[in-house]
Amino acid sequence: MKKLMVIGCGGVASVAIHKVCRNDEVFSDLMIASRTVSKCDALKEKLQGTTKVRIETAKVDAGNVEELTALIRSYGPDAVLNVALPYQDLTIMDACLAAGVDYIDTANFEPEDTEDPEWRKIYEKRCEEKGFSAYFDYSWQWAYEERFKEAGLTALLGTGFDPGVTSVFAAYAKKHYFDRIDTIDILDCNGGDHGYAFATNFNPEINLREVSAPGSYWEDGRWIEVPAMSIKREYDFEQVGRKDMYLLHHEEIEALGRNMPEVQRIRFFMTFGQSYLDHMRCLEDVGMLSTAPVEFNGQQIVPIQFLKALLPDPASLGPRTVGKTNIACIFTGMKDGERKAVKIYNVCDHQECYKEVGSQAISYTTGVPAMIGAMLVVTGQWKKPGVFTTDEFDPDPYMEALNKWGLPWIVDTDPVLVD
Ligand code: NDP
Secondary structure, three states, X not given: OEEEEEEOOOHHHHHXXXXXXXXXXXEEEEEEEEOOHHHHHHHHHHHHHHOOOEEEEXXXXXXXXXXXXXHHHHHOOOEEEEOOOHHHHHHHHHHHHXXXXXXXXXXXXXXXXXXXXXXXXXXXXXXXXXXXXXXXOOHHHHOOHHHHHHHOOEEEEOOEOOOEHHHHHHHHHHHHOOOEEEEEEEEEEEOOEOOOOOOOOOOXXXXXXXXXXXXXXXXXXXXXXXXXXXXXXXXXXXXXXXXXXXXXXXXXXXXXXXXXXXXXXXXXXXXXXXHHHHHHHHHHHOOOOOOOOEEEOOEEEXXXXXXXXXXXOHHHHHHHOEOEEEEEEEEEEEEOOEEEEEEEEEEEEHHHHHHHHOOOHHHHHHHHHHHHHHHHHHOOOOOOOXXXXXHHOOOHHHHHHHHHHOOOEEEEOOXXXXX
């Protein structure tokens, strides 16, 4: 029986914790540790009568390596699941190394302060060398490879839906359907409606940074960057309908580009409604998406953090969101000398998720794979020394677990392709 420490107690963490509590054949003990301990206590209160898993809570600043290392040592978990923010990835990895436990997360590192001159120097060099300008990239966490290897520890990066499940779909397609994959299109469609004029489905700061950045895709071994929202396609999603989708930079492209070098082109598209785009453009034009602190009434505020305080908490969207998500990967390539195309996708219903765990489908589709990743690491099925993304292990146990834990998938061997 395994002991897990979950760091963070927001929308994604809540779903992962619900699923850990259901999975009492694997997990016997759980610590929920986060910045605001009252949220951890409230979740413990809600769940403890419903599960055999023993739940403890703690307050921790995950940005403080010493404090976090001491907490991990005193609790002694088999692994730490980081579902706080990407800002804390490196400090949590440092603490896991110091305490000698495995590490799992759902999003790759980016800095909270993008004006930090030390970080900026490295960032600007990377933009020039690699050709994409997103704030996040894998280099910071891949740099831990030797340290995790030497310590005999596993770091599993990006086990949400995208990244996470999408890369498992790629590994599964490669193992079962293709001799060679030529192209991958990842399509992330949220057909949900929460009734607000504007809200984000997960942490607004991280979400708005991601979607307001230039888009980019991987072609013939290099990045091609294009202005934000400049490549648009329409696609008819099963159980959702026709939606406009836009090409974005996304982190799994970087890992798949490295780990599957034979793939000629990898793109990522996300659906957005016109109202969302209009709000975002306006907020950007007036400077509300800026991460640089400004002076206001004698104090420093970061515009995007102030905006976060005004927007609905993503965790509060659950009861009011109706409709479905459909996240798909379309692969083209060769099998037994013939060209073929395969689509693997999941459809998830916001209200069904809310009934089951009290969250909308975006948190659900991230929190379930986070628990699955943690389960595969602690049970040894996905355990090897080093730093890995989800495409680097046997996909079969993960795919089986998706069916079992609430995210069943469908294979379409005659899919409509994207131009
Ligand atoms: P939330 O903002 O809802 O939750 C973040 C949690 O982390 C909060 O409980 C917050 O505490 C806590 N936290 C923040 N800073 C610290 C700190 N220094 N020390 C301890 N705890 C801290 O975010 P989400 O649940 O929406 O997202 C969680 C993660 O999931 C993010 O990294 C996000 O990028 C990722 N994600 C990944 C997806 C994927 O498919 N791969 C999709 C969606 C999200 P407090 O309660 O005090 O605010």
